[in-house]
Amino acid sequence: MFQSRKDRQNELEMVTIEELVPEDHLLRKIDQYIDFSFIPEKVRSFYSEDNGRPSLDPVFYLR
Secondary structure (H helix, E strand, O other), X not given: OOOOHHHOOOOOOOOOHHHHOOOOOHHHHHHHHOXXXXXXXXXXXXXXXXXXXXXXXXXXXXX
16 A cells, blocks of 8 residues: 555664764774875866766765
8 A cells, every 4th residue: 555655654774884884994094194185186187177967976985
């Protein structure tokens, strides 16, 4: 049977990376010592500036 919309309950839970990754996690230590600022320039030629959907920060993918 179909459910009516008024019978459904919608829930939304907001979490951040800070809440999900423990303070003593190895990735936090790596992030302290590696400067990822060189990545956008290295991958700039692979992104179109005027075509398609906006991209995510390439550093996001590598982290």
